[in-house]
Amino acid sequence: MLTPFERMIASRYLWPGKGEGFIALVAGISVGVVMLSVAMLVLVMSVMGGFRAEMLDKFSGLNGHAIIQAYGGQLDGWENVLDQVRETEGVTSASPLIEQPLLVSFNGRVNAIFVRGNTAEDIADLSDKVLFGDIGAITPGAGKVAIGSRLAANMGARVGDTITVINPQGRTTPFGTTIRQVPYEVGAIFEIGLYDFDETFVIMPMSDAQTLLLLGDTVGLIEVTVTDPDNVGAILADIEAALVGRAQIADWKQINSALFEALEVERVAMFFVLSFMVLVASFNILSSLVMLVRAKTRDIAIMRTMGATRRSLLKIFVTTGTTIGSLGTLAGLVLGFALLYFRNGIVNGIAAATGVEIWDPQVRFLTSLPVRVDPWEIIGITALAIALSFLATLYPALKASNTDPVQVLRYE
Template structure:
């Protein structure tokens, strides 16, 4: 819908009402502001919630993979052949043996529930960028060293070089009963995954050391699997699951964290639906400002009609005026939204400082910082929503202006 120079000139003048029409200009400015704020809130909320889901999936998969093959009874026999089968499955990018067992750790009279994880040398090396103190390379088989989470270290008062005692209640059987197994390990590194529960409980050691501690021999309990398409992990591992019927069960990230991720998805959809009403309210403001503009310009519209302006020209003028207001608000909202996203953490810290309330509690949110993931398709959808509702709001006042009868208006002039 191309505009002629005449239509463009009139639309431009109506976008900036004269001095005698300050109220119309105020309403139009409010319309731009409401569209800007509603679009900014949509961008902010959807990006934060998308980042929350993406960050949690990344951190969960970084430590547990996208799926876990767990043996019945906690011990997987002939696991080398199962591991080879999984690695040869199309869509699988990585598969590693894993040992995981809840135990108890003590240090200087302090005891804490922990999860002992026995990892391969490759998986341990992958934690290098998560290490806060110490050297992850010091975790060698039979070296007697472990890596612990940062919050576990803080809770127990442990530093690199200290020795913690890991207690395994399922010790060896003796004529006098089962003896509790207690083994001391030097803390070689302290890491931070970014998930509160993991940083508070996990103790990582070489797999051979975990097998010795848990008296497993050469057996393992789990195989962690990473795939190229996390959303289709069930389809990728379908054939493997059938072959392991009766021996092991496969739990993917959707199953393991189903309650959390389903709640996130429901909340995400609900928030988009609710915040979209802000854009709808903003479009009503555009409608009201255009209705007042049409009433204020009724005489001018009648004169333009008598000078040869067509109904189509008037329709295009007012549609352009209202849509431009909506577009300005939408673009301003996108800019404001990205600015808020960029300064999100200082804003959260500032609000917490002023109110004295910790807004982002890692124990509740699972993550230590506010994550963000900007989805281009979501941004495009929000932009389209803002401009589309603004366009629809212009139709009634634009048709009202185009249907103005110059004879009725100018009869008594």
């Protein structure tokens, strides 16, 4: 704790007097650099954390946290497997699924798509993603499907239009294999927020998908959602052992391994690089305190002769430098959260000013810039900035405390 005397001297040194404008300038620059470095760390780490969380949420929203995929595309006895999965501890939900790459035609345009057969419950879960139409109209035998917003834009299709789904594996006849071309009415247009999904997915009831793909009563996949996505492998270990030779389990890490590994590496690298900004700011604090000590050498000597201890001088200069770092950290947190709040407006403003699309959904997978603020990361960033600021004060504080008043005042 500081004594009233130490507190008074430290507060005076925080605001250098006349003739010490250069010291004040360096101290101000130190605060500014700490502020910018902390703000950039908060912004970058929150955006990258949000990107990872948003990607995981959207991927799991359609595919769950893991997929049980049958060898050969058909999982015999899938009802028993589904029951076993649902009874597994740690599994929150499991649903049968059909997914097959096909083609779709509309007004002379042909696009590659993924036909996805879902249960009625899974289709109903898309209600909050629907932009146009009625997801409730997508029922077995109704001849209606839901398509992604990007796919609808590419084909020029709207709700009520009829599209033709083309299955090259048709029925065999005496004249050869006939390609199946089945018309469906667009009952709803949805937007998941993942560019690839919105551009390629056509969702229909499972029974309609089984009829289109000539699968009978079988399914090809079972999607699984668990309580702990990071521990999905251990949760499904027993199921995987029981399905050896029949099916394989791919969790979200494996399905999107390249993407999530790249995100993690980039996240660590960005934290490491931006941490050097905080280190540079701490050197600025060190230099400003060194100059302050040199400018106040006579005052320090006088205080020593009046009874100020080395410990008091050490505490005064450590407090001064740490306060500069703390002010910069606090300002950086405020600036960082402000940038996060106005992030989309800033991105749109830069894009409008430069004419360059900064956030391209085709590259970033997501249609908007996501954010996820992790309290522990914020605490870590704050602790890092204040700790480096504190370490930067030690040398000038020791220098000040070791000042010999006899040598300084000899010629005064």
